[in-house]
Amino acid sequence: xxxxxxxxxxxxxxxxxxxxxxxxxxxxxxxxxxxxxxxxxxxxxxxxxxxxxxxxxxxxxxxxxxxxxxxxxxxxxxxxxxxxxxxxxxxxxxxxxxxxxxxx
Amino acid sequence: xxxxxxxxxxxxxxxxxxxxxxxxxxxxxxxxxxxxxxxxxxxxxxxxxxxxxxxxxxxxxxxxxxxxxxxxxxxxxxxxxxxxxxxxxxxxxxxxxxxxxxxxxxxxxxxxxxxxxxxxxxxxxxxxxxxxxxxxxxxxxxxxxx
Numbered sequence: 001x002x003x004x005x006x007x008x009x010x011x012x013x014x015x016x017x018x019x020x021x022x023x024x025x026x027x028x029x030x031x032x033x034x035x036x037x038x039x040x041x042x043x044x045x046x047x048x049x050x051x052x053x054x055x056x057x058x059x060x061x062x063x064x065x066x067x068x069x070x071x072x073x074x075x076x077x078x079x080x081x082x083x084x085x086x087x088x089x090x091x092x093x094x095x096x097x098x099x100x101x102x103x104x
Numbered sequence: 105x106x107x108x109x110x111x112x113x114x115x116x117x118x119x120x121x122x123x124x125x126x127x128x129x130x131x132x133x134x135x136x137x138x139x140x141x142x143x144x145x146x147x148x149x150x151x152x153x154x155x156x157x158x159x160x161x162x163x164x165x166x167x168x169x170x171x172x173x174x175x176x177x178x179x180x181x182x183x184x185x186x187x188x189x190x191x192x193x194x195x196x197x198x199x200x201x202x203x204x205x206x207x208x209x210x211x212x213x214x215x216x217x218x219x220x221x222x223x224x225x226x227x228x229x230x231x232x233x234x235x236x237x238x239x240x241x242x243x244x245x246x247x248x249x250x
């Protein structure tokens with residue numbers, strides 16, 4: 001099950017600075033559990049960031065992104081009050097999304 | 105490409121895709137499953153990327169924990185379309201691709217897993233051409249088997 005994300009968007013100069021923390025194990029398929037069994041591969045493959053409904057970032061990830069992934073990006077021309085949305089899909093088809101408004 | 109277009113229009117026609125997934129790039133399976141940097145770069149269509157000083161990779165010189173290595177890439181190359189990151193010595197070197205549109209600055213910040221000390225390569229696509237920069241990050245404890 002997808003757990004909650006954290007997002008923060010704040011104006012810095014003429015751009016919105018966005019920071020996102022996702023909650024996901026990002027299993028590589030190479031780690032063994034306490035019974036020495038391989039933990040199956042399970043990671044976020046795709047992330048889409050939108051600004052007022054328009055895609056600004058289209059992201060593809062592998063299992064080499066660290067557990068509980070962090071993402072930072074900037075949107076030029078954004079204004080305080082604009083809406084920023086993040087949506088991800090993982091290798092099992094699980095999805096999660098979150099939105100926020102850009103703070104001044 | 106033709107294959108992808110056919111597949112996506114078929115899916116769209118079948119109404120299986122929502123707006124958001126319809127516009128998402130197709131996950132580069134071959135690239136992400138490549139075991140060498142050279143193979144991975146081929147899947148991105150790269151042949152002979154130009155080394156550029158307009159690309160800045162910000163990362164620690166020494167990462168004590170390979171499971172969480174903060175890496176930031178900034179491209180000052182005009183019309184940057186995408187940034188990919190390759191960790192040369194990882195079992196699957198291609199780590200991520202970020203495509204920019206509609207005002208996104210050519211800057212990304214994330215955290216990578218690194219199995220061992222390796223060059224971290226940033227690959228930028230701008231105006232259809234490829235540019236690259238690399239930085240070695242020393243890893244004390246590898247983060248792939250975690």
